[in-house]
Amino acid sequence: MDKEIRLMLGNEAVARGAYEAGVSVVSSYPGTPSTEITEFVSKYDPKEVYCEWAPNEKVAAEVAIGAGVAGARAMCCMKHVGLNVAADPLYTCSYTGVNGGIVFVVADDPGMFSSQNEQDTRFHAQSSHVPVLEPSDSRECLEFTKLAFAISEEFDTPVILRLTTRVAHQRSLVELGERVGTAKAYSKNIMKYCMMPAMAKERHKYVDERQRRLEAASADIAAAVIPNAVNYAPDSRRKPGIVTSGISYQYVMDVFKDVSVLKLALTYPLPAELIKEFAANVGEVIVVEELEPFIENYIKALGIPCRGKELFTNQGELGTFAVRKAYYGEEAAAGSLGEPVNIPGRPPVFCPGCPHRAVFYTLSRMGLRVCGDIGCYSMGAQAPYNGLDSVVCMGASVSMAHGMTWAMRVNDKVDRQKTVAVIGDSTFMHTGLNSLVDVAYNKGISTTIILDNSITGMTGHQPNPAMGYTIRNEKTVATDLVLLAKAMGIEDVTVVDPFDMKAFRKAVVDATERDCPSVIIAQRPCALLKSVKFPGPAAIDDSRCIKCGACLRLGCPSLSRSADGAVVLDATQCVGCGNCFELCPKGAIGR
Amino acid sequence: MENKNLSIIIVGVGGQGTLLASKFLGNAAMLSGRDVKVSEVHGMSQRGGSVVTSVKIGEKVYSPVIDRGEADFMLSFELCEAARWLSFVKEGGTVITSTQEIMPMSVILGQTEYPGNLLTALSSSNTKLLTLDALKIAGECGSIKSVNIVLCGVLAGLLSDIPEELWLRALKATVPEKFYEVNEKAFLRGMELAKSRA
Numbered sequence: 138m139d140k141e142i143r144l145m146l147g148n149e150a151v152a153r154g155a156y157e158a159g160v161s162v163v164s165s166y167p168g169t170p171s172t173e174i175t176e177f178v179s180k181y182d183p184k185e186v187y188c189e190w191a192p193n194e195k196v197a198a199e200v201a202i203g204a205g206v207a208g209a210r211a212m213c214c215m216k217h218v219g220l221n222v223a224a225d226p227l228y229t230c231s232y233t234g235v236n237g238g239i240v241f242v243v244a245d246d247p248g249m250f251s252s253q254n255e256q257d258t259r260f261h262a263q264s265s266h267v268p269v270l271e272p273s274d275s276r277e278c279l280e281f282t283k284l285a286f287a288i289s290e291e292f293d294t295p296v297i298l299r300l301t302t303r304v305a306h307q308r309s310l311v312e313l314g315e316r317v318g319t320a321k322a323y324s325k326n327i328m329k330y331c332m333m334p335a336m337a338k339e340r341h342k343y344v345d346e347r348q349r350r351l352e353a354a355s356a357d358i359a360a361a362v363i364p365n366a367v368n369y370a371p372d373s374r375r376k377p378g379i380v381t382s383g384i385s386y387q388y389v390m391d392v393f394k395d396v397s398v399l400k401l402a403l404t405y406p407l408p409a410e411l412i413k414e415f416a417a418n419v420g421e422v423i424v425v426e427e428l429e430p431f432i433e434n435y436i437k438a439l440g441i442p443c444r445g446k447e448l449f450t451n452q453g454e455l456g457t458f459a460v461r462k463a464y465y466g467e468e469a470a471a472g473s474l475g476e477p478v479n480i481p482g483r484p485p486v487f488c489p490g491c492p493h494r495a496v497f498y499t500l501s502r503m504g505l506r507v508c509g510d511i512g513c514y515s516m517g518a519q520a521p522y523n524g525l526d527s528v529v530c531m532g533a534s535v536s537m538a539h540g541m542t543w544a545m546r547v548n549d550k551v552d553r554q555k556t557v558a559v560i561g562d563s564t565f566m567h568t569g570l571n572s573l574v575d576v577a578y579n580k581g582i583s584t585t586i587i588l589d590n591s592i593t594g595m596t597g598h599q600p601n602p603a604m605g606y607t608i609r610n611e612k613t614v615a616t617d618l619v620l621l622a623k624a625m626g627i628e629d630v631t632v633v634d635p636f637d638m639k640a641f642r643k644a645v646v647d648a649t650e651r652d653c654p655s656v657i658i659a660q661r662p663c664a665l666l667k668s669v670k671f672p673g674p675a676a677i678d679d680s681r682c683i684k685c686g687a688c689l690r691l692g693c694p695s696l697s698r699s700a701d702g703a704v705v706l707d708a709t710q711c712v713g714c715g716n717c718f719e720l721c722p723k724g725a726i727g728r
Numbered sequence: 729m730e731n732k733n734l735s736i737i738i739v740g741v742g743g744q745g746t747l748l749a750s751k752f753l754g755n756a757a758m759l760s761g762r763d764v765k766v767s768e769v770h771g772m773s774q775r776g777g778s779v780v781t782s783v784k785i786g787e788k789v790y791s792p793v794i795d796r797g798e799a800d801f802m803l804s805f806e807l808c809e810a811a812r813w814l815s816f817v818k819e820g821g822t823v824i825t826s827t828q829e830i831m832p833m834s835v836i837l838g839q840t841e842y843p844g845n846l847l848t849a850l851s852s853s854n855t856k857l858l859t860l861d862a863l864k865i866a867g868e869c870g871s872i873k874s875v876n877i878v879l880c881g882v883l884a885g886l887l888s889d890i891p892e893e894l895w896l897r898a899l900k901a902t903v904p905e906k907f908y909e910v911n912e913k914a915f916l917r918g919m920e921l922a923k924s925r926a
Binding site: 142143144146169170172173250251274303306307308309310384386387388390391456457458459470474479480481482483484485486487488513516519520521595597686689690692693694696697698707709710 | 742797
């Protein structure tokens with residue numbers, strides 16, 4: 138019988154690969170571009186695969202490690218910055234090794250479609266001595282995930298499957314296979330799983346020995362999944378030879394004709410002999426890779442001259458245009474229709490009915506310093522609000538506000554300004570918790586505003602521990618944010634609806650007046666939740682509108698000015714949230 | 729699809745349904761037995777930002793992403809977005825755009841102006857231009873949300889070698905059952921329109 142062919146998202150193919158490999162436990166924290174993997178896993182039979190949203194990536198990794206040590210195959214998925222949070226368990230899991238296979242899926246975001254930095258996960262792989270596989274399409278996402286579990290068990294190591302945005306979020310054809318049931322016996326082994334100094338010293342020796350075995354096997358591992366990894370052009374010694382991996386391989390195949398190509402599946406540890414042989418059979422060696430010169434540095438360290446980052450930037454993503462332009466020059470790359478002129482930019486905005494709009498409209502008029510965090514509400518930094526002073530990483534709003542206020546308190550040369558933190562409910566549960574403990578414990582006076590929209594919004598609606606249901610929509614306990622803050626020792630806790638702008642403003646004024654730590658929970662669910670019902674589009678009474686534009690300062694995409702200066706309401710966008718009603722001095726907007 | 733390789737770029741504003749359109753075209757290509765890759769944008773850009781997705785169909789497709797000067801067809805949900813991504817279309821390619829205008833935030837705030845001459849600019853470029861009010865047509869079919877399927881219908885009407893029956897099978901595989909009927913209507917209206925303009 139022919140195998141079933143499907144057009145599958147890269148992330149779905151990773152989920153499928155894990156399923157076919159017999160994975161039993163998957164724990165993740167959502168993060169673009171990795172989120173859909175775990176969502177797809179949750180669609181498999183709960184009797185076969187347990188899966189969960191953990192509060193953060195460190196927890197997710199430890200859940201996977203626990204399941205792996207117990208003997209089951211386990212996986213955790215995260216975006217690149219998530220691995221920073223999960224780096225602690227990764228580095229030591231490299232020492233303990235596994236029992237059932239353990240796979241870390243880490244999705245890098247070159248071009249920062251939805252991220253605060255660009256970082257190259259392969260360096261984490263290198264410094265933790267963990268092998269990394271890089272698929273370049275959905276078929277490889279599926280096959281490499283299965284291979285990752287096999288390598289993990291064969292070499293007793295966690296394995297990183299590194300995706301990038303264009304691999305995670307492309308659809309291509311895959312062949313489905315059967316699931317294999319698998320588990321390893323558990324035996325207590327203190328020398329292997331209890332990493333205290335004496336045992337860890339022994340395991341460090343094991344890691345180095347495993348590294349040598351992986352290096353020796355790396356060419357075979359690559360060949361096992363990409364039978365045509367090395368392609369020599371006719372008369373190859375006179376022509377460039379390109380070394381590449383992941384999505385860059387696809388760009389190379391579209392841009393270059395008549396060159397030799399070495400496509401690497403396993404990019405750590407790299408296959409030295411294979412690379413040396415390739416270099417000996419081609420003219421100049423060119424390395425095409427996104428972000429950092431990881432493969433390039435290795436090839437240079439082998440004593441082989443090559444060009445990589447002097448041609449192809451480490452900033453943003455590559456693409457056929459960027460690769461062609463870098464190698465063949467501007468003219469060869471230019472599209473004949475030229476560049477667009479005078480087209481206004483269109484960055485993302487708060488959705489109509491979004492609770493964050495009211496928050497930032499209010500905050501931006503209060504002269505506060507606002508430490509921001511990671512989520513939809515990062516967009517509060519944009520016009521018209523310009524409502525944030527900082528965005529660094531998950532949880533940083535709360536601890537940075539604490540640091541800022543202490544700096545003002547001990548050093549009178551530091552500029553003084555009332556300071557608040559804004560953080561979403563999911564981000565608060567992720568790492569804001571630890572920071573708020575610090576504020577309470579260390580006599581902070583900052584105000585933390587938890588924007589509780591009852592969902593993880595930006596990544597597309599994943600439940601979190603404060604919500605009362607799981608990834609599979611089962612009812613569960615909900616963390617009570619008020620009791621939680623009080624249990625930490627914060628007495629001053631207010632719950633307020635940000636759509637009541639006067640009450641919200643008063644809550645912030647009161648909290649920042651007092652010399653004690655405070656928490657304001659701005660509670661209103663995300664406008665895109667199915668359970669949220671709005672009355673439907675509002676309307677403008679043109680006879681009352683004086684065209685003053687007070688409503689436009691709300692920054693709502695449904696309100697704009699027409700050519701004659703009149704304010705118009707786009708009924709296809711407006712949900713009738715009513716935020717603009719009270720801003721109109723003439724009461725011209727209503728239902 | 730007379731040409732061996734076919735690249736379709738789909739552009740619009742986050743929330744307009746570009747993702748579903750690319751999934752639909754991808755499913756149709758798969759059913760026609762060709763290699764296909766689709767590139768999507770998830771996450772931050774979906775919140776009312778400019779979004780672009782690619783569908784590439786052929787004997788063997790490598791990069792899933794359409795870059796400058798590579799698209800045979802553009803399906804645009806919004807006028808300003810058609811102009812923004814025009815340089816991604818091949819010389820002599822076809823631009824299919826809805827005439828809907830959605831104001832970017834900088835225009836709403838009076839910092840920039842919405843370009844007034846977009847149709848002129850688009851029609852004077854070296855492409856074939858087909859404009860329609862897809863929002864109105866979708867509304868007439870029963871749901872303004874089926875703008876994406878109206879536009880796909882127009883494209884289908886221009887691609888003669890995939891039979892209607894196969895398109896409808898792909899549509900069935902793409903949209904939820906309870907919305908199939910309204911989407912079928914939207915698709916057929918789009919197809920009709922393409923044929924009447926051909």
